[in-house]
Amino acid sequence: MGVEQKLANMGVVTTTLETAVNWGRTNAMWPMLFGLACCAIEMMAAQAANFDMSRFGMELMRPSPRQSDLMIVAGRVSKKMGPVLRRLYDQMPEPKWVIAMGDCASCGGVFNNYAIFQGVDEVVPVDVYVAGCPPRPEALIHGVVTLHEKVKAEKFKDLAKA
Amino acid sequence: MDNKLEKIVQVLQGKFNATFEEFRGEAHVFVSAEQIIEALTLLRDEQDFALLSTVTAVDYWPQESPRFHVIYQLTSLTQNLSVQLRVPLNGSQPKVRTATGIFQSANWREREVYDMFGIEFEGHPDPRRILMPEDFKDHPLRKDFPLGYEEPQFTFNFDEIDLRKPYAKE
Amino acid sequence: MSEFQLQEIPVGPYKHLVSERALTGETMLLNMGPQHPSTHGVLRLLLELDGETIVNCIPDIGYLHTGVEKNMEAKTYQKAEVMSDRLDYMNPIGNNLAYVMAVEKLVDLDVPERAQALRVILAELQRISSHLVWLGTSALDVAAMSVFLYCFREREQILDIFELVSGQRMMTTYLRPGGVWRDVPVEFEAAVRDVLKVFPKRIDEYEALLTNNPLFLDRVAGIGKLSKEDALSFGATGPNLRASGVDWDLRKARPYSGYEQYDFVVPTNPTGDVRARYLVRVREMRESLKIIEQALNKLPLGPVHSENRKFVPPPRSEIGVSMESLIHHFKLWTEGFPAPKASIYSAVESPRGELGVYLEGDGGPKPYRIHWRTPSFENLEILPIMSKGHLVADLVAIIGSVDIVLGDIDR
Numbered sequence: 001m002g003v004e005q006k007l008a009n010m011g012v013v014t015t016t017l018e019t020a021v022n023w024g025r026t027n028a029m030w031p032m033l034f035g036l037a038c039c040a041i042e043m044m045a046a047q048a049a050n051f052d053m054s055r056f057g058m059e060l061m062r063p064s065p066r067q068s069d070l071m072i073v074a075g076r077v078s079k080k081m082g083p084v085l086r087r088l089y090d091q092m093p094e095p096k097w098v099i100a101m102g103d104c105a106s107c108g109g110v111f112n113n114y115a116i117f118q119g120v121d122e123v124v125p126v127d128v129y130v131a132g133c134p135p136r137p138e139a140l141i142h143g144v145v146t147l148h149e150k151v152k153a154e155k156f157k158d159l160a161k162a
Numbered sequence: 163m164d165n166k167l168e169k170i171v172q173v174l175q176g177k178f179n180a181t182f183e184e185f186r187g188e189a190h191v192f193v194s195a196e197q198i199i200e201a202l203t204l205l206r207d208e209q210d211f212a213l214l215s216t217v218t219a220v221d222y223w224p225q226e227s228p229r230f231h232v233i234y235q236l237t238s239l240t241q242n243l244s245v246q247l248r249v250p251l252n253g254s255q256p257k258v259r260t261a262t263g264i265f266q267s268a269n270w271r272e273r274e275v276y277d278m279f280g281i282e283f284e285g286h287p288d289p290r291r292i293l294m295p296e297d298f299k300d301h302p303l304r305k306d307f308p309l310g311y312e313e314p315q316f317t318f319n320f321d322e323i324d325l326r327k328p329y330a331k332e
Numbered sequence: 333m334s335e336f337q338l339q340e341i342p343v344g345p346y347k348h349l350v351s352e353r354a355l356t357g358e359t360m361l362l363n364m365g366p367q368h369p370s371t372h373g374v375l376r377l378l379l380e381l382d383g384e385t386i387v388n389c390i391p392d393i394g395y396l397h398t399g400v401e402k403n404m405e406a407k408t409y410q411k412a413e414v415m416s417d418r419l420d421y422m423n424p425i426g427n428n429l430a431y432v433m434a435v436e437k438l439v440d441l442d443v444p445e446r447a448q449a450l451r452v453i454l455a456e457l458q459r460i461s462s463h464l465v466w467l468g469t470s471a472l473d474v475a476a477m478s479v480f481l482y483c484f485r486e487r488e489q490i491l492d493i494f495e496l497v498s499g500q501r502m503m504t505t506y507l508r509p510g511g512v513w514r515d516v517p518v519e520f521e522a523a524v525r526d527v528l529k530v531f532p533k534r535i536d537e538y539e540a541l542l543t544n545n546p547l548f549l550d551r552v553a554g555i556g557k558l559s560k561e562d563a564l565s566f567g568a569t570g571p572n573l574r575a576s577g578v579d580w581d582l583r584k585a586r587p588y589s590g591y592e593q594y595d596f597v598v599p600t601n602p603t604g605d606v607r608a609r610y611l612v613r614v615r616e617m618r619e620s621l622k623i624i625e626q627a628l629n630k631l632p633l634g635p636v637h638s639e640n641r642k643f644v645p646p647p648r649s650e651i652g653v654s655m656e657s658l659i660h661h662f663k664l665w666t667e668g669f670p671a672p673k674a675s676i677y678s679a680v681e682s683p684r685g686e687l688g689v690y691l692e693g694d695g696g697p698k699p700y701r702i703h704w705r706t707p708s709f710e711n712l713e714i715l716p717i718m719s720k721g722h723l724v725a726d727l728v729a730i731i732g733s734v735d736i737v738l739g740d741i742d743r
Contacts (some may be wrong), residue, residue, distance in 0.1 A: 011608035034367060036374055037396060037739050038502065041465065045491075048484035062371040069332030078742075080295045081374060081395045084366050086330075110415055115294075115301060115399035122328050134502055185674045186437055212564045215679070215688060216705040233690065235705070236676055239564075239580050246677060267567030267710050278401075288349060293394040293742060296345075303402055310399075311406075 002033075018156055025069070025095060026148040027057045030066035032092070036075025039102035039134045043074045046137035056144055066089040070147075071124070072140075077105035077117045089124045095159075097144055097151070100126045103133045167243050170209055174201060190246045195258045198249050202264050211236040211245070217261070217271035219279045223305040229253030230281055234261070251281065251292065260286040278303035341378065350380045350452060351386050353683060359387050366395045370473050370728045373738030375712075377727075384723050389716045393649040396742040408668030408697045409435055409509065417503040420740040422465055423432040425458040425494075428507040430704075434642060434689035435509040436680040438558055438671050441643050446634040447511035448590040452627045453524065454497070455504065455589075455622040455680075460531070461490045463617050467538060470610075470732030474551045479541055486534055493523050510644035511637025521628065523743040528625050535617055543611070552606040556730035566717075567710035567718030571616065572687025572734060574600045575608035582681040594626045613735075616683075632703040643669045676700075683733055684708055708740035 035043050047053050048063065062068040065088045071092050077085055089098070103109035106129040108118035117123060127150060130143035171189050174180050178201055182191045190199070193201050196289030205211040215235040222229055237244050249258055259266040260283040272283045273292040280301040289296065289305070298309055315323045341361045343354050351382040353359045374395035380388040398418060404412040407559055416431040416477075417424035436443060443451075468483030491501040497516050498504040506513050542548045545634050559569070563576045573580060583599040585589045599615035601608035637644045646657040671693030680690035685707025694700035711734050718734075719727050 033369055038418055040373075041421060044469075045484055045488070049481045050485060050488045063367070075339045075643070076396065076398060078395060078397050080397065081366065084395070088367060109313070110418065111398050111400070111403060112309075112311050112314070112400040114308070115397050118312050119327075121330060123330050125330055136501065170682075178607070181696070186676055187442070188676060213569075214567055215677075215686065216690070216703070218690060218703040218705075220675075220692060235688070237691070239585075242585050244677070256535075265567065266562075266565045267713060270709065270713055282540045293397045295394070302399065307402075309402060309406055 006112050018154075019105065019152075022152045022154060024087065025128060026151050029057055029070045029097075029148075030047045030060055030062050030068045031058050031070040031072050031131075032044060032065055032088070033061045033063045034071055034073055034088070035071070036077065037104070038082070039074035039105070042134040042137055043072060043140060046140045051137035053141060053144070055147070056141065058144070063091075068092060069095060070099065072099045072101050073105045073120045073124070073126075074101040076109065076111060077120050077123065078115050082123050083137065085120070085123050085157055098124050099128045099130060099147060101130045101143065102135055102139060103131060105129075106131060109133060117159075164243065166241055167245065170205075170245060172208075172244070173204075175229070177201075177204070183217075188244070188246060190248055192248050195249050195251060198232075198234070198247065199259050199261065199264070201247060202236075204265055205236055209238065210240050211243075212236040213237040213239060214261070214265035214267050214271075217268055217275060218302075219275045219281060221303065221305045222278060223253070226253040229245055230256050230279060232258055232275065232281060237282065256281045257284055258282075259284050262286060277301070280304065333485065333568070338459040346390060347392050348379065353382070353387070354380050358382070370731060372469060372731060372736060375731075375736070375738055375741075377689045379724065379727070381724070386719050386722055386724065386727060389719045389727070391712055391715060393712070393738070393741050396738045398739075398743060400743045401698065401704065404702045405700055406698065409671065409699060410664070410668060412699060412702070413508070414505055417505055418739065418741055420682065420684070420708070420737050421502070421583065422462040422737050423458055423682050423687075424503050424505075424686070425454050425507065426462075426680065428505060429589070429686045430678070430680045430682070430689050431453055432507050433680060434676060434691045435671075437676045437678045438674070438691055438693055439509075439643060439669065441510050441640060442638050442691075443511055444587070444635050444638065445590065445632045447636045448610060449627050449631050450512055450516060450636065451507055451589050452594070453624050453631075454494075456627075457490050457493060457524075457527070458622045459620050459683045461487050461616050463613050464490075466613065466683075466732075468736045470729070470735075471542065472547065473728050473732045476542065479538060482534070482538065486531070487650045490532070493520070493527065496520060496523060504646060508644070509636065511635070515636045524624065524628055528621055528628075531621055532618070537613065539614060542613075549607065551726075551729055552610060552629065552733070555726045556716055556724060556733060557603075558714055562714065562717060565603075566714045567713050568685065569681070569707050569710065570681070571609055571612045572685065572711050574598065574602040575612045575639075582686060583681055586679075589647060591623075591625075593630070594623045596623050606729055609733045609735075620686045626715040649699065662685075670695055670697055673701070679705065682707060684713060684737065684740065704743055706743065708736040708738075712736050712741055 021052045105120040127142050128147045132139050171182050174191050176198045178193055180191050180193050215237050218233050218322040220231045230251040232249040275281050277291045277293050305314055358381045359380050362379045364379050366376045367373040376392040378390040379386055392510050400415050413431055416427045419427050464483040464487045468480040471479035494504055495501050498506040502703045558576050562574045563573050579600050584598055599612050641660040650657040651661055673695045675692035677690045680688050688705030690703040692701040719730050
């Protein structure tokens with residue numbers, strides 16, 4: 001509705017390239033299926049009919065990393081799974097973002113022992129942390145909306161690395 | 163203890179000279195490592211204990227002999243009974259013969275006991291680690307293996323722990 | 333971006349598990365990796381394929397190993413219960429029930445009748461919710477997508493009841509040693525009666541979509557047969573065993589928590605294929621509704637936890653007036669309660685099979701050794717023999733029918 005109001009009779013819209021690109025990136029972000037443990041069930045519930053995540057652009061969950069831009073690490077990451085996670089992250093094309101869903105992905109959660117990474121940020125760089133054990137679907141959607149706001153505020157000069 | 167269970171325990175006592183303990187209606191029968199295969203075969207064939215519920219182990223470090231107890235929990239569906247066999251093993255080179263030939267569910271359970279405790283099962287068809295990565299060296303559930311506890315970060319020690327945490331690079 | 337090469341899986345480490353044709357290269361080893369939409373969790377399967385037919389299937393687990401058994405040894409009995417929810421994450425109340433029953437057996441603690449009836453109602457609601465997720469995800473695997481959305485809609489209604497009772501949708505930790513945490517609010521009965529009214533028609537809807545559908549039957553009839561002897565030898569329990577013709581349910585054979593008062597049927601099916609397991613689980617959902625109705629009608633009044641203050645904390649109102657209550661509260665919160673130097677094994681019937689807890693105390697407030705006999709561990713062992721000779725697409729249907737939860741397997 002907003003674009004038609006701006007167009008009126010002229011058919012010309014002026015905006016910055018950053019706004020247009022960020023608008024495109026946020027409104028159709030496809031998450032990669034990376035449900036590991038209990039948080040995966042809440043992620044599925046967030047995708048299902050009651051708390052529809054398709055409203056926010058996440059229509060499909062792609063199992064292939066080559067076709068997705070968002071990795072929601074839902075669940076605890078064990079030491080055996082760490083290299084697999086890193087490899088999948090590397091296979092995703094730029095631009096890519098990571099949401100650490102749940103307490104185990106953010107900081108190790110209840111499990112402070114030899115078998116679990118204390119926070120998935122020891123393996124991949126994380127953009128948004130969603131707390132909860134497991135976080136409610138509304139909390140996950142709030143995390144996704146926070147990520148959208150972060151992406152909308154991205155500037156090209158920060159992304160253009162040497 | 164149930165009457166039928168008492169009779170079975172008496173059979174085991176007679177044949178293998180086994181000791182037993184009773185607690186809350188359960189029977190725990192101590193069998194030696196050489197006799198365990200015979201005992202399991204007897205219970206499966208003659209007493210109709212068709213289901214091996216679990217195989218696990220306990221570590222009694224620093225007590226060296228016996229250091230481990232390997233536990234076999236058997237269930238009989240037709241008689242609705244359960245019995246537990248315990249095999250005491252010493253700390254150095256703990257070995258016991260595999261029960262895979264009698265109950266096939268022992269295959270993975272014994273791999274797990276090997277992985278977690280280091281107890282070798284002679285004649286096992288697939289002696290690999292099951293839960294830890296293949297190149298892991300120690301045995302986690304032994305009492306001398308540390309928990310791997312990491313200091314939680316509160317505000318007073320946040321920065322010093324942050325420096326030590328291995329954050330990922332891009 | 334780091335460099336990596338595509339690696340072929342070497343046959344070497346698996347030489348003793350694959351057929352001789354793999355060594356010559358006639359069959360191929362394919363990795364169905366830990367991240368896969370149909371493996372229901374982080375399960376890695378190594379398939380030895382001859383074209384599209386499976387010759388051997390080697391499961392590789394451990395990608396969700398959490399070290400729960402060792403971690404529980406470092407916590408007191410009350411605090412360790414929190415970790416028990418997170419093992420079989422489809423059935424947290426069932427895990428709680430197994431754990432608190434083991435603790436009560438070890439320390440010989442009584443449970444009042446109202447608490448037992450509440451435990452039964454919540455455990456059966458949890459069974460229905462777990463079977464709904466199973467139905468949704470395994471139907472999604474055979475491409476019946478609307479069933480997935482319907483099942484999750486029903487599940488929300490049950491999760492609302494859990495939230496009403498304990499404040500948490502999934503990991504409630506509502507059952508405590510000696511009873512339950514606190515009494516249910518007044519809206520509980522109306523909410524459960526609403527579930528009882530609405531569910532039978534919804535289950536009829538799923539059956540209308542799937543049971544006689546020729547597309548569904550083509551994919552599941554005659555696939556993944558499991559004989560009775562194999563099922564018992566591999567230790568499979570629960571619906572997998574009952575769908576092979578063995579009538580063994582711990583709720584009937586060794587009744588716990590008052591199950592002997594309720595009248596219900598344990599469904600079995602002699603065929604042993606994927607369709608049999610589907611029929612057994614759908615019938616189990618209907619029987620669970622019957623149990624919930626009977627328990628709710630008979631729900632007795634009374635206390636919801638034991639009066640034994642050495643194990644159960646006193647109510648807050650008493651702490652200000654009674655010295656013993658203050659001391660009990662202090663000891664339970666700082667130290668925990670001691671358990672005798674002995675070991676027990678106690679089992680309940682989870683939606684997947686026999687969920688057993690081997691608990692050994694050492695006279696102190698922390699468990700010396702706790703071992704979880706989780707049903708999905710044995711249930712996964714039957715996958716290789718069930719999938720020999722089938723196509724890869726059938727394997728997806730078979731994995732769905734076994735109903736594994738990786739948190740249960742890897743602990």
